[in-house]
Amino acid sequence: MSGMRKSRHHVSGYGSSLAIFLFLLLPLGGYALLNVYPSLLSIYYSLNKYSGLGQLEFVGLQNFASMVGDPRVHTAVINGFRNMFLVLVIQVPLGFILAFLLSRVTRGAKVFVFFFFLPVVVSEALLALLWRFIYNSEWGILNSFLRAAGLDFLALKWLSNPKLAPWAVLVPGVWQWVGFNVVLFLAAIEGLPQEVLEAAGIDGANGWQQLIYITLPMLRGMYVMATILAINGSVGGGLAYPLMLTQGGPFQVSYTLSYYIYGLIAPRWGGGVARWGYAAAVVLLNFALVSVLSGVTWRFRRGLASE
Amino acid sequence: MTAQAKRWFRSRDASLFWSQATRTLIYVLLSAWALINLFPIVWVALAGLKTDVEIFQKPFALPERWLFENYGTAYEVAHIRQYLGNSAVFSLGATALGLALATLCAFPFARFNFRFKGVLWGFLMAMFLLPQSMRTIPLIVFLMRIGLYGTMSAIIAAYATGGIPFSAFFLRAFMESTIPRELEEAAVIDGANVWQVFSRIIVPLSMPALATLGIFNFLTAWNELFFVVLMSRDDRTFTMSAGIANLSAKMMTQHSLVASAFIISFLPVLVVFILGQRQVVKGMTAGAVKGT
Numbered sequence A: 001m002s003g004m005r006k007s008r009h010h011v012s013g014y015g016s017s018l019a020i021f022l023f024l025l026l027p028l029g030g031y032a033l034l035n036v037y038p039s040l041l042s043i044y045y046s047l048n049k050y051s052g053l054g055q056l057e058f059v060g061l062q063n064f065a066s067m068v069g070d071p072r073v074h075t076a077v078i079n080g081f082r083n084m085f086l087v088l089v090i091q092v093p094l095g096f097i098l099a100f101l102l103s104r105v106t107r108g109a110k111v112f113v114f115f116f117f118l119p120v121v122v123s124e125a126l127l128a129l130l131w132r133f134i135y136n137s138e139w140g141i142l143n144s145f146l147r148a149a150g151l152d153f154l155a156l157k158w159l160s161n162p163k164l165a166p167w168a169v170l171v172p173g174v175w176q177w178v179g180f181n182v183v184l185f186l187a188a189i190e191g192l193p194q195e196v197l198e199a200a201g202i203d204g205a206n207g208w209q210q211l212i213y214i215t216l217p218m219l220r221g222m223y224v225m226a227t228i229l230a231i232n233g234s235v236g237g238g239l240a241y242p243l244m245l246t247q248g249g250p251f252q253v254s255y256t257l258s259y260y261i262y263g264l265i266a267p268r269w270g271g272g273v274a275r276w277g278y279a280a281a282v283v284l285l286n287f288a289l290v291s292v293l294s295g296v297t298w299r300f301r302r303g304l305a306s307e
Numbered sequence B: 001m002t003a004q005a006k007r008w009f010r011s012r013d014a015s016l017f018w019s020q021a022t023r024t025l026i027y028v029l030l031s032a033w034a035l036i037n038l039f040p041i042v043w044v045a046l047a048g049l050k051t052d053v054e055i056f057q058k059p060f061a062l063p064e065r066w067l068f069e070n071y072g073t074a075y076e077v078a079h080i081r082q083y084l085g086n087s088a089v090f091s092l093g094a095t096a097l098g099l100a101l102a103t104l105c106a107f108p109f110a111r112f113n114f115r116f117k118g119v120l121w122g123f124l125m126a127m128f129l130l131p132q133s134m135r136t137i138p139l140i141v142f143l144m145r146i147g148l149y150g151t152m153s154a155i156i157a158a159y160a161t162g163g164i165p166f167s168a169f170f171l172r173a174f175m176e177s178t179i180p181r182e183l184e185e186a187a188v189i190d191g192a193n194v195w196q197v198f199s200r201i202i203v204p205l206s207m208p209a210l211a212t213l214g215i216f217n218f219l220t221a222w223n224e225l226f227f228v229v230l231m232s233r234d235d236r237t238f239t240m241s242a243g244i245a246n247l248s249a250k251m252m253t254q255h256s257l258v259a260s261a262f263i264i265s266f267l268p269v270l271v272v273f274i275l276g277q278r279q280v281v282k283g284m285t286a287g288a289v290k291g292t
Helices: A017-045 A062-068 A071-103 A109-121 A124-135 A141-148 A171-176 A178-190 A194-202 A207-218 A220-234 A240-246 A257-265 A276-306 B003-010 B012-047 B052-057 B069-077 B080-111 B117-128 B133-145 B152-162 B164-178 B181-189 B194-205 B207-223 B226-231 B240-250 B255-275 B277-291
Strands: none
Touching (some): A017 B080, A017 B133, A017 B152, A017 B194, A071 A178, A071 A257, A071 B012, A109 A178, A124 A141, A124 A171, A124 A240, A124 B240, A124 B255, A178 A220, A178 B277, A207 A220, A220 A276, A240 A257, A240 B240, A257 B133, A257 B226, A276 B133, B012 B255, B069 B255, B080 B152, B080 B164, B080 B207, B080 B240, B133 B226, B152 B164, B152 B226, B194 B207, B207 B240, B226 B240, B240 B255, B255 B277
């Protein structure tokens, strides 16, 4: 083995091509076989009719045409946008506010972070169970609370009212991920150069002025990142909450893309026949929506940066 | 405003008062959100110790008799023992396999120059952007064809490889920035071969990164629902998450049992989170913080 071959890093010569190949063989081979190959194949599947049994039947773009007229796809996409709306208007800003408040606290910050982040590490399936207890219209936490506060008229049937159900299955996800945003923004705030804030303080800027003129502009990058992550996570609309809270009902108003895809693949819980070609097409629709929306946000960031 | 009031507002007392008031307000707001997160969990923990009638009639009261046997019943009735076992096997297996593969993968990228290095890495990172759901259907078909669909080992292998891009990204960055090259140099001069450098220097020194990734991957695997359910033929390979989703429909009417099941499945996650809070938070936010 030659100790010093010419290369940028002076010890890098000790790895022969064969050694490098052997290192990469299992991880990249496994990744290609179980991820790249099936992911790309799903594009072909989306052009076929396939129930999971027997042969694929090539139908061209028919699956995509069917989506246009599929009311469940419409509902699921609208609910994806509703979710995105809730996440961008409530979750991300609330995460920022809580992070800012946390950054002003000297004692107990760690304890707060623990409780804020706790829902993030618990599975959606488990939290969906929790939300069934919250939403139960007769004795659930929410309505018991409202009745105790004398607000009986607000104690509604959250999961069976078709006007409320689509929102009710989205709120748990919005709540769950607030803590994630808190931690993102807290890391960004703590990473701010202290000299700038100190200089501003010496120049007589008070807390509010520091927030508006220094902290907020400097956190714009993280805000865009949090927004992109939020878009990525919100358009699909989640699986566990619709599955365990409403089964997409009542009258299919609380369908999300994730839940619909799931039902198309595994009809044993959703009802009906497996439609794997169609499911592959809906997955692509979901991916396309997410890509376009994050792409637009990313460009927006570049626009801001070039100002 | 009277002159006296004006004077007070400019005094040190006032500024002290305002800073105290602001601090109190901040604590009140932070506590409010902490309480919103905590209260339902405590409520459900207590509901698990009540009778169903008590849940209906006095939802906010402490249990009249603390029915700890509810937890035992849920553990037996609800297949929870089996699901917990599956969760442990799946989460530990997928984490160990995933980290082993990612470490093997990250090392050459961190240390050597080779043909197609840039292209391969770029491709791996690009694939990371594809949603997990995209591969699901062809993967099911593929695993059916080779007769491995619905087996725990296939579910573990498929899930573990899916995590390679992120873990390799994290590990490569760690190896490049933290592990000193002089150690390898000395080892190579002393006659160590590339595998010895990897196993005796790179892996031990990567432990902090592996710990972070390990805890993070473990929790993600523990919580996975979509993938586990769709890769399972029946509930024999269901993890806690999948089992809970499946069971909740059947046990709709036994509320205190559902509540007990909740707490039993919540406790392991709570313990891991208490032990590894820093690593969990770091692992989950690493990608985002680096990206800005």
